[in-house]
Amino acid sequence: MPTPQTSNVNSRSLLRDDVYLSLRDAIIDGTFLPGERLRDQELESWLGVSRTPIREALLRLARAGLVSAKPGRATIVAPANPKIVGDAQQIAASMHELATRLAGPAVTPDALGAMEAANLDFASALVAGDIDLALRSDDAFHAVLTGLSGNTMIADVLEQATPLIRRAERQRFASSAGRESVEQHRAIVERLRAGDVDGAAALSRDNWMTLHQHVDHADG
Amino acid sequence: MPTPQTSNVNSRSLLRDDVYLSLRDAIIDGTFLPGERLRDQELESWLGVSRTPIREALLRLARAGLVSAKPGRATIVAPANPKIVGDAQQIAASMHELATRLAGPAVTPDALGAMEAANLDFASALVAGDIDLALRSDDAFHAVLTGLSGNTMIADVLEQATPLIRRAERQRFASSAGRESVEQHRAIVERLRAGDVDGAAALSRDNWMTLHQHVDHADG
DNA sequence: GAAGGGAACTTGGCATGCAATATACTGCAC
DNA sequence: GTGCAGTATATTGCATGCCAAGTTCCCTTC
Numbered sequence: 001m002p003t004p005q006t007s008n009v010n011s012r013s014l015l016r017d018d019v020y021l022s023l024r025d026a027i028i029d030g031t032f033l034p035g036e037r038l039r040d041q042e043l044e045s046w047l048g049v050s051r052t053p054i055r056e057a058l059l060r061l062a063r064a065g066l067v068s069a070k071p072g073r074a075t076i077v078a079p080a081n082p083k084i085v086g087d088a089q090q091i092a093a094s095m096h097e098l099a100t101r102l103a104g105p106a107v108t109p110d111a112l113g114a115m116e117a118a119n120l121d122f123a124s125a126l127v128a129g130d131i132d133l134a135l136r137s138d139d140a141f142h143a144v145l146t147g148l149s150g151n152t153m154i155a156d157v158l159e160q161a162t163p164l165i166r167r168a169e170r171q172r173f174a175s176s177a178g179r180e181s182v183e184q185h186r187a188i189v190e191r192l193r194a195g196d197v198d199g200a201a202a203l204s205r206d207n208w209m210t211l212h213q214h215v216d217h218a219d220g
Numbered sequence: 221m222p223t224p225q226t227s228n229v230n231s232r233s234l235l236r237d238d239v240y241l242s243l244r245d246a247i248i249d250g251t252f253l254p255g256e257r258l259r260d261q262e263l264e265s266w267l268g269v270s271r272t273p274i275r276e277a278l279l280r281l282a283r284a285g286l287v288s289a290k291p292g293r294a295t296i297v298a299p300a301n302p303k304i305v306g307d308a309q310q311i312a313a314s315m316h317e318l319a320t321r322l323a324g325p326a327v328t329p330d331a332l333g334a335m336e337a338a339n340l341d342f343a344s345a346l347v348a349g350d351i352d353l354a355l356r357s358d359d360a361f362h363a364v365l366t367g368l369s370g371n372t373m374i375a376d377v378l379e380q381a382t383p384l385i386r387r388a389e390r391q392r393f394a395s396s397a398g399r400e401s402v403e404q405h406r407a408i409v410e411r412l413r414a415g416d417v418d419g420a421a422a423l424s425r426d427n428w429m430t431l432h433q434h435v436d437h438a439d440g
Numbered sequence: 441g442a443a444g445g446g447a448a449c450t451t452g453g454c455a456t457g458c459a460a461t462a463t464a465c466t467g468c469a470c
Numbered sequence: 471g472t473g474c475a476g477t478a479t480a481t482t483g484c485a486t487g488c489c490a491a492g493t494t495c496c497c498t499t500c
Contacts, residue, residue: 259480259481259482260481260482261480261481271482275482275483289482290482291482291483292481292482292483293481293482294481294482295481295482
């Protein structure tokens with residue numbers, strides 16, 4: 001469990017954001033299992049903060065689909081629902097397709113280099129079986145394009161849709177899916193280098209939809 | 221200004237949701253102007269509820285980009301930024317394109333009839349100059365497809381991206397843009413009726429991007 | 441012994457009080 | 471007169487208390 005950092009006062013960090021990140025990561029990495037009840041009081045003593053920032057964070061998590069809050073009854077970690085994960089991946093695929101299309105004209109050799117570097121990290125992390133690093137490298141790869149797109153809302157939507165996907169991926173991460181992704185990443189960079197923005201955008205979408213197929217067979 | 225409904229107790233309606241809707245509509249219809257300060261205390265006496273549900277609603281509005289919260293300083297209505305509105309419209313266009321593509325196979329004659337009816341309401345509302353009814357009819361038109369898509373997250377994302385667009389549209393609603401939309405709606409229904417899902421999806425996207433052009437010249 | 445009802449406990453939603461910080465104003469010095 | 475510093479106020483973030491709704495368990499009754 002990550003220690004809550006309450007001593008960081010210079011950047012005016014908000015407790016509710018820290019709590020959100022802590023809970024989000026805990027749900028993604030399986031510290032809190034699907035269906036598990038999240039009692040305010042437990043989280044209160046767990047994170048060392050009051051109920052207010054915790055409830056604000058839980059509201060965000062509920063909107064992201066990671067927790068399911070039944071007013072007056074209970075707040076539980078959202079059960080792993082393949083249908084919902086598929087929905088989230090369709091959203092993510094559309095966003096990455098859009099980001100790639102928008103980033104196309106702004107792509108520089110440096111950006112392509114960064115993407116290749118992230119893809120290499122991704123590949124070696126897969127070989128080493130380091131799922132954590134693999135997912136972070138995957139994020140880094142796509143973050144190049146979302147950043148270059150110039151549309152800041154894309155990141156907001158993705159930040160809302162991706163956690164659900166990540167949790168499912170982590171639960172059953174088929175290395176074959178990862179290896180396919182490495183090849184798809186390479187193809188995206190190649191298309192961008194060739195100036196084929198439409199092709200790169202389609203590949204970005206496919207990249208997120210093919211991952212979907214592996215998750216689709218999961219059942220919580 | 222809408223009167224706050226606090227007497228509705230039968231359906232376990234949450235105060236924070238009522239507050240969110242009230243504030244959202246007030247910002248969209250110009251009751252609260254861009255840059256205007258939103259003091260918790262004022263809203264407290266305004267809506268007749270405590271600060272807690274108000275702050276929870278403001279957090280949602282901040283994530284939707286309708287309010288800009290500077291921690292410890294002030295919370296203001298987000299200034300009308302054409303760039304941000306354009307970003308939101310790219311998101312909305314992608315979502316509607318995706319929804320149309322997904323809804324394609326599930327489209328029924330009844331659904332097409334509902335869309336045509338909504339489009340007629342939309343057209344007559346434009347003629348009558350009833351912007352409120354026009355926007356609601358436009359929503360009803362597209363809601364048919366988002367509902368048929370089977371992807372519930374699409375509605376969530378749209379509910380987050382659309383208010384920004386609606387506010388801008390309302391500020392300077394060129395009736396010409398509306399008339400173009402009527403024709404585009406008709407074309408979408410026609411393509412769906414002909415079984416051309418790809419064409420309908422492309423038109424759905426274009427429909428939201430062309431609206432964008434009219435908003436783009438606005439400046440807050 | 442089983443089923444129904446009621447009471448107590450659990451839990452989350454809402455209200456309110458406290459603390460910290462940013463801004464603005466005022467007073468003093470140069 | 472201007473610039474800086476100190477203080478006061480206003481406003482948000484955080485903590486806590488209260489209340490209603492739901493669930494569970496036990497007691498009573500058939």
